[in-house]
Amino acid sequence: MSKTSSVFFHQDLMHIIRKNAWNNEEARQAITEKAAPWLGMTDDQLWSLVFSSDLKRAYHVFSDGYCPSCHCKVPLFNWIIDVWNNPYKVQCPGCKEFFPKNDFSAFYQSGLERNGNFNYAKADRSLLKNMKSTDPDQLYFGVDDGNGYTQDGHTWMFIAYYMLFGQWTQLIFNGIKNLAKAYVATGYPVYARKACILLDRVADVFPDFDFMSQGIMYDRMNVDHGYISYWFVSCLDIRDMVLAYDQIFDAVKTDRQLVSFLHQKSLDTGSSEKNTFVDIQENIENRIFRDAITNKHKIKSNVPQTDITVCMVETVLEWPENKEKIMEHINYITRHTTAVDGTTGEKGLVVYTSHAIWGYSNFLWYYENMQTGFINELLNIYPILKESYRFFIDTWCLQKYYPRIGDTGAFAQPDLDYAVLYYSKDYYKHSYLDPCIETVLWNLYKITQDQDFAKIIYISNNYCAKGAFKLDLTNPDIQQSENALDLVIQSNGFYLKQKSVNKTAWRLALLHSGEEKQKRAVWLNYDSGGHHGHHDGLTIGLFAKGLDLMPDFGYPPVHIGWDYGRNPKFAWYRSTAAHNTVSVDMQNHITHGKFQSDMGKTLLWVIGNIFKAVTASCPEANSGNRFERTLLLSDISPEDCYVIDIFRVEGGSDHTKFMRSSFGNIVKHGISMQETDGSKFCDSMRQFSIDLNPKDVWSVTWQPDDSYYQLHQGDEPVYVKYTDVSGPSSVRLCESWVDLWRGKKDHNEIGRMEDWIPTLITRKTGSPGLRSTFACVIEPYEGRSNIRSVTRVPVTDQNNICSQSNVALRIDLENGFRDYLVFIDPTLCNREASQPMFCVADWNLKTNAQICIVRAKASAENDQNIEPVCVTIMKGSFVHMKNLLVKSSDVTDYFEVQISENKVEHVEGFPLLPVEIYY
Structure with a gap:
């Protein structure tokens, strides 16, 4: 045919x-x-x-190497090629020397057969010498016949790299x-x-x-x-x-x-x-x-x-x-591309995950041009296709960052483009007559009426409608499309409508809060591994104040070697110790190698107006032992928030929690540090100090340095305060190695290639079968903290037994409010057998909820009374605190009561049951 x-x-x-x-x-x-x-x-x-x-091709000259002339670092693809002005030459970006030193063009021409193919046996090897050197010792310096130039045990594949x-x-x-x-x-x-x-x-x-x-x-x-x-x-x-x-x-x-x-x-x-x-x-x-x-x-x-x-x-x-065979192909491709929450499931969120949808978008563009209405027909068959594109809207935090999960991006690097458009705009640099993903997104908007698809086009075109479709010469009326896009933005603005999302198949939960410039988000990755994944079970991140305040490291530094043996930093980037999580017995988490993870699950997911929470477990990463993390995002005001992080771990005899912020310094801490040996930790950490007996409540404050990317827009400096209430543990401060090369705006920049960032390590040790609960409050703020104090008090069950795995915190806020928060260990809330009740005697509080929160006016409180402004119950039915009683007719996943001027202003819940309120 x-x-x-x-x-x-x-x-x-x-x-x-x-x-x-x-x-x-x-x-x-x-x-x-x-x-x-x-x-x-x-x-x-x-x-x-x-x-x-006959001529070899090389993907690198010397992947983690240097220039043989000036010895400056020239990793991966940093060698410069100009085929029009310097044929058969590569140039060092440092000293600007050209290699190879021989005239390879003449050597190549001398070896051509009648059929136009090259034959090494025929080529004139007398041409293989340094044509510009008069020094006999330099006669063969930098000479390459296509098989590389070797010096001091290293080989530079100048010609093979050029040929490719x-x-x-x-x-x-x-x-x-x-x-x-x-x-x-x-x-x-x-x-x-x-x-x-x-x-x-x-x-x-x-x-x-x-x-x-x-x-x-x-x-x-x-x-x-x-x-x-x-x-x-x-x-x-x-x-x-x-x-x-x-x-x-x-x-x-x-x-x-x-x-x-x-x-x-x-x-x-x-x-x-x-x-x-x-x-x-x-x-x-x-x-x-x-x-x-x-x-x-x-x-x-x-x-x-x-x-x-x-x-x-x-x-x-x-x-x-x-045609019938092609339609079978298309169906197969679509099913596998959208199988995991609209994605392939491959990790590396801004690389491999989004690249799949980029390729699929190009595919859609061609077939839509071949057969008008193709995208609409496909959406009717596969409605999840919409989620393929929503995935990268829902996970685009602050419209600046994506979670660095798996092999993706650089440390603290912003993502200023929608991830699917990044490949067409920045990586492959689409031009006229290349597939126009903006047109695909515009089709999706017209079909679904989801305004965010239109907003993405506008945002990624430098917040402008004019020129948004200019590269798509297949569009019969480009001007009409631009005008229609501008109308959508004029009517609806350009901020995305993002809600908290739990991508249960991908195993990623994001809690979003705030509006427009005050957006913030905290994320939790609740599996470990996967294709291009890391040993990163239950790692977390935080975006606020316009910055990535708890960045994951990103893509391993393959420019200094891609394998574990040759490049320990490659293994370091993928290790558990390089992530904001807990390691048991200093071992890496167990990982899976699948697209669809069978590790991890959500235990609690509650999205309220003021308080949002997720609990997830991933015992598979911890040899089947308990491995469970709870995050609660609390709004203090439209501008500010804090996060409560509770990590429950079992197994082994050593539980070590790692916490890092961004570039910058630790400017304040409440611990007594002494220098110590850190050799038992990874070689990629250094300068250890330790406090073996910290106070019951202690804190560490980071001041991130945004001088390179310059994305913070406020007048006051940004801080991240970490307040620990974990109980008996040892505390270490040290520095962790991070790569700078991948995040450079110009990869030919050969200056500083690495940095060391402040690191906090909290460690609990004991007998085998150790059970630990780590608890802390993480607060991002500008200028001055919004939290006056954090206090932890005991929680007892109905038998008056106090468990360290239950956490009760009182957080006094600078705005005059006081938060009372109770987090009950889910394993102690077995409602199939009974309806347990838990007490916080210090507050005169009783509840049966897994999470119970009361926000009250601090000035109006005394021993008998409080004046609540918000009460939130998660997986429970009541709270009784002093003069306050709030209860629903039955146990519910969630309900929230907002009170103003002693009147109930708003009640919501899931399922929404009748709620009684007395105070």
Whole structure:
């Protein structure tokens, strides 16, 4: 079955594109200027750009290495390539030296066979010397024949790196794409012809490429499958090439000049004759695209990328005869892409999780252009598709940050773009005629009427409607879309409507509070591991005051080595000790390796107006022993809040809790520290001090340093105060290592590459089978704390037994209110057997609730009376405190009573049962 016409870029769509391009000089010029270098080449020059598989390709020069000339650090992709001005050279960003020192172009030309392929045996090795050196000792310095330059036991793959990122990516691959786009925008056949020459020449050699045996990844061979590059890139390369082929097909299928040139070339090189376009078509389709489908292991990528590529290849080559098969593909792709709360379930929230939806969005854009109404039909079949895009709205905290869960982002780095749009805007840098995800989001808005989809477009376009769709030349009326978007924003504003969410399949809970610039959020990750996950069971984070105040470290520092043995910092980033959680016996948490986690579950989820709480457990991370955390987010005012964190752990004989804020310093603490040996902890922590017997209540205050990202907009400095009420424990202060390279605004910046951040460690030890309860109050504030004092008092059950796992706190606020909070150990609330009652004698309080909160006016309180302003019950039915009695007709998950001027102002609950109030 042979392709007969363009599919995604059919004639009706071409008409719209060319009309838009004709009326948009900026777009037309941008597209044609990108194609100009290849347009200026002769057909022979284009054909000669393509190299054979005899030349190795390397994903790095020296992945965690340095420049052999100036010895400055040059990790990963920091070497500079300029194919137009410095062919076959890479440049050190520090000293600006070029490598290799030999004339590789001359060496390469000397080794070319009649068929255009390179042969090492034929090449003139006398050319392999430092052409600019007069010093005999430097004659072979920096010389590379394609197999690397070795010095002091290290190898720099200058040419192999250039062949991948210069010759292939910049010259050949980009040439195909840019020429094809220029044809689409202008209709000039010469662009299509030149793109096809490149495609056909690639097809001549493509099946021979095997990255596993020919490629170098992180300085090793035999690491990854792939073609010219490794599997991830090969998968996307195939997709882009088949789309370019589809774009030019209708022009080249009748191009006699193309056939004439390639026919003569086949005679000159002694290869299979190409007498007709069918010969060219078969060469391209069979030796690039069908070869990739046959050898799927070479393009096996993250879900759903491989399936998307296969589906699009088969659509381009065989549509509409294979329509039924393609629809089966689409259904399969959609089910797997949305399987876990609308995502694939892969960890790395702003990398792998969002990249899947980015790829799927591109997929939707192409099929919507092929068949109008496609997205609407798909949403009708798979309504969860809406949640795929809501996921990255619900988890976008303060419209600035995403939780750093798994391999994702850099320490304290902001996320100023909606995660799905980040890839098109910043990573792949989409331009004209690339998929426009803004159009996909606009379709979702029109179908669902969820205004946040429109707001995302506006926010990600620098808070502007004008130009939001300008890259999408497939839009028949760009101006109308921009006007409609502007109207949505004018009517509804641009702040997202975010509610607290519990992504139960992904195992991520977020408590949102505050409005607009006063937004804050606390998050809890309640599984451990997963694809691209860390040993991070029940780790937490906090966003407030415009900052990430408890950032996770992010993506491991692969620029200094990707494996555990070679790079201890890689293991450090994924370790339990590098997260805001608890380690048992200083061991890493047990992890899973699945997309859909079978670890962790929610035990309590209550979202009130003032108080919001979540309790989750993950015993699977702790060898099946109890591992449970409760977070309560309490609003003090529209601007301020505090968080209560209670962590209950069982098993082992050593429970160690780690807590960190951002860059900055600890400016105040209430503990008596002495220097101590920290060697039993990870090598990535240093400068330990200890207090073996801290007070019953002690605190540590951080002052985060926002001088690099500069996102705090207030006049007063921001602080994070951690007040601990955990009882007997030892306390350590130290510093933890963090990578700075990944978060640099310019990766060619070679200055400071690391930092050490203040770290707090709370440790409880005892006999095997140890049971611990950690309890603390975390308060973000500007200038001055809003909390006057924190006091913990005992809680007894109906048998007058006091358990350390029950926590009762009185928090006196500077605004004149006083919060009484009781947290009962859920294992002591077994309501199947009875209805236990718990007492706080110091407050004259009784309750049967798992969590009970009374907020009262401090000035109006005495031994017999309180004046409440809010009462919240979670998993209970009553509280009796002094003159106050509040009770519902039965046990309920939650109810909240708000009182003003001694009158009940508001009652809500779930389920909402009759509530009696006496005081």
